[in-house]
Amino acid sequence: MARLLILGGGIAGQTAALHARKKLGHQHEVIVVTPNSKWNWIPSNIWVGVGMMKTEDVTFDLAPVYKKSGITYLQAKALSINPEGEGSSSTPFVTIEYTSPEKKGVTEKVKYDYLINSTGPKLNFDATKGLGPEKNSYSVCTPSHATEANHHLQESIQRMKKGEKQTLLVGTGHGSCTCQGAAFEYIFNVEYLLRKENVRDKANVLWISNENELGDFGMGGMHIKRGGYITHSRVFTESLYAERGIDWITQAHPKEVEKTQLSYETLDGEEKTVSYDFAMLLPPFSGVGLKAYNKVGEDITPTLFAPSGFMKVDADYTPKTYEQWSPKDWPETYQSPVYKNIFAVGIAFAPPHAISKPTVNPNGIPIFPTPPRTGMPSGVMARQVAFNIADMINGKADEPTRKASLARMGAACIASAGANMLNGTAVSMTMYPIIPDFEKYPEAGRDLHYTTGEIGLAGHWIKFLLHYAFIYKAKANPFWRVVPE
Amino acid sequence: MIVRNPFGQNYYAAVPTKLTRSLRVNLIWQLFRFLVINIKMLRMVRKH
Numbered sequence: 196m197a198r199l200l201i202l203g204g205g206i207a208g209q210t211a212a213l214h215a216r217k218k219l220g221h222q223h224e225v226i227v228v229t230p231n232s233k234w235n236w237i238p239s240n241i242w243v244g245v246g247m248m249k250t251e252d253v254t255f256d257l258a259p260v261y262k263k264s265g266i267t268y269l270q271a272k273a274l275s276i277n278p279e280g281e282g283s284s285s286t287p288f289v290t291i292e293y294t295s296p297e298k299k300g301v302t303e304k305v306k307y308d309y310l311i312n313s314t315g316p317k318l319n320f321d322a323t324k325g326l327g328p329e330k331n332s333y334s335v336c337t338p339s340h341a342t343e344a345n346h347h348l349q350e351s352i353q354r355m356k357k358g359e360k361q362t363l364l365v366g367t368g369h370g371s372c373t374c375q376g377a378a379f380e381y382i383f384n385v386e387y388l389l390r391k392e393n394v395r396d397k398a399n400v401l402w403i404s405n406e407n408e409l410g411d412f413g414m415g416g417m418h419i420k421r422g423g424y425i426t427h428s429r430v431f432t433e434s435l436y437a438e439r440g441i442d443w444i445t446q447a448h449p450k451e452v453e454k455t456q457l458s459y460e461t462l463d464g465e466e467k468t469v470s471y472d473f474a475m476l477l478p479p480f481s482g483v484g485l486k487a488y489n490k491v492g493e494d495i496t497p498t499l500f501a502p503s504g505f506m507k508v509d510a511d512y513t514p515k516t517y518e519q520w521s522p523k524d525w526p527e528t529y530q531s532p533v534y535k536n537i538f539a540v541g542i543a544f545a546p547p548h549a550i551s552k553p554t555v556n557p558n559g560i561p562i563f564p565t566p567p568r569t570g571m572p573s574g575v576m577a578r579q580v581a582f583n584i585a586d587m588i589n590g591k592a593d594e595p596t597r598k599a600s601l602a603r604m605g606a607a608c609i610a611s612a613g614a615n616m617l618n619g620t621a622v623s624m625t626m627y628p629i630i631p632d633f634e635k636y637p638e639a640g641r642d643l644h645y646t647t648g649e650i651g652l653a654g655h656w657i658k659f660l661l662h663y664a665f666i667y668k669a670k671a672n673p674f675w676r677v678v679p680e
Numbered sequence: 681m682i683v684r685n686p687f688g689q690n691y692y693a694a695v696p697t698k699l700t701r702s703l704r705v706n707l708i709w710q711l712f713r714f715l716v717i718n719i720k721m722l723r724m725v726r727k728h
């Protein structure tokens with residue numbers, strides 16, 4: 196009997212758990228350790244943040260799903276990994292702390308044969324003074340954050356209805372943020388709501404981000420063929436902002452968020468401020484802070500984890516300049532180079548470097564997006580890792596055989612720009628590969644045949660259908676495997 | 681929305697014409713685009 200332990204039951208962890216359970220006979224055990232009792236379809240938190248959906252629409256209880264699937268569920272958070280065991284025992288284990296009401300605070304050591312770290316990001320609000328829902332800005336990263344953001348957004352709308360002018364600031368709250376796509380969706384959903392509520396003329400809607408230019412999205416943007424030109428996503432993104440009357444600030448590193456004012460530094464090194472009545476600013480991400488100890492109890496965290504807290508896998512982490520970057524730097528199997536029975540997928544693995552070209556301002560502050568790891572690639576790598584582990588447990592392979600490099604993987608992404616079945620819109624994008632390969636595709640780094648983008652109502656329909664499809668799949672309902680990652 | 685602000689951000693951006701904007705929410709055209717986008721996305725899924 197073998198035991199697969201999965202840390203984190205988010206998009207990647209859930210995918211890995213369900214696939215592994217299907218591939219492994221019931222003599223083998225699949226355990227998921229995750230701190231929340233509910234699963235959350237995070238992309239739809241945007242719609243909670245504008246009052247179009249409620250928390251119940253984007254979450255469901257995990258326990259019944261794991262029960263029917265034959266997966267052991269421990270409502271707890273992982274604290275540390277002992278990959279070599281402890282003392283005279285060489286069986287590796289993870290120390291967890293329960294978060295369920297019945298066992299809150301109780302710690303336990305959970306042994307494993309194979310371990311998948313899919314703990315996602317820590318929302319690092321502390322990186323910027325005053326940032327975050329407990330301080331002076333709002334967030335849409337969790338259902339409760341999004342509910343609170345919507346509450347304050349509705350207050351702003353009420354003020355506008357009484358004739359007050361309001362400035363709404365949306366974007367990223369630190370120079371190293373990722374996930375610009377989520378902030379993009381939020382600003383356009385807010386703008387749509389303001390038009391629906393007939394208060395658009397009372398609002399100054401303003402974007403702020405650490406991107407070098409609009410349309411970067413942490414991927415250096417993308418080029419697509421359109422109207423006889425090969426055009427950068429900057430052109431299309433600026434077009435949408437101009438069309439919807441949204442001004443933008445880019446190349447910004449927010450330094451302090453106050454009640455109604457944000458101080459930021461620019462890539463030129465200038466200090467600036469912007470005033471607002473409502474601010475939704477995403478935090479930078481880091482690893483969740485897992486520790487690692489060797490057999491004698493020494494701290495070996497830097498062996499397993501990068502300084503960012505994300506787990507090191509089979510990537511090339513040698514420091515390189517932008518010009519030296521290669522698609523080969525990116526991991527293929529997500530296996531720890533030191534402990535071969537440990538894997539990290541989704542946001543939890545440490546990328547070898549950014550995708551957008553790094554830029555530093557004259558005061559030495561890096562201002563550029565860190566690489567996004569969106570839902571589709573997170574799901575694909577989780578599935579491949581689960582299959583590889585199942586093969587190794589079932590004796591079909593000695594090492595991982597399936598690969599899921601972002602340099603040979605495409606992504607499809609739908610960004611909502613206003614939610615309505617008759618007049619809503621969304622940007623539908625496909626790109627291949629995610630990591631640009633300028634050797635293979637010297638023109639634009641990506642295959643222009645597969646890299647596409649358009650805006651329209653059809654995108655909203657797809658986004659809406661995907662909401663239900665992915666929740667259906669995560670609930671492990673009949674034929675869940677038909678829904679792709 | 682082209683604002684009369686020669687050196688402003690919005691002034692230089694390409695903005696969609698009325699026809700482009702109406703096609704974006706035209707039910708028949710969007711039904712067709714729905715099929716096209718789904719095919720493109722499935723092509724992407726099959727590449728893994």
Ligand SMILES: Cc1cc2nc3c(=O)[nH]c(=O)nc-3n(C[C@H](O)[C@H](O)[C@H](O)COP(=O)(O)OP(=O)(O)OC[C@H]3O[C@@H](n4cnc5c(N)ncnc54)[C@H](O)[C@@H]3O)c2cc1C
Nearest residue numbers: 203205206207237238272273314315377541542568569570
């Ligand atoms: C607002 C928003 C909108 C987004 N929209 C899109 C979109 O439209 N399309 C798209 O492709 N992507 C989108 N993304 C990105 C997408 O959500 C991520 O790619 C995806 O969630 C990554 O999956 P993951 O499993 O790595 O992390 P998560 O889904 O965050 O899961 C991590 C899990 O680990 C758990 N965990 C944390 N700490 C511990 C611990 N110590 N021990 C055990 N478990 C732990 C967490 O509770 C969580 O359940 C969006 C992100 C945000 C924030």
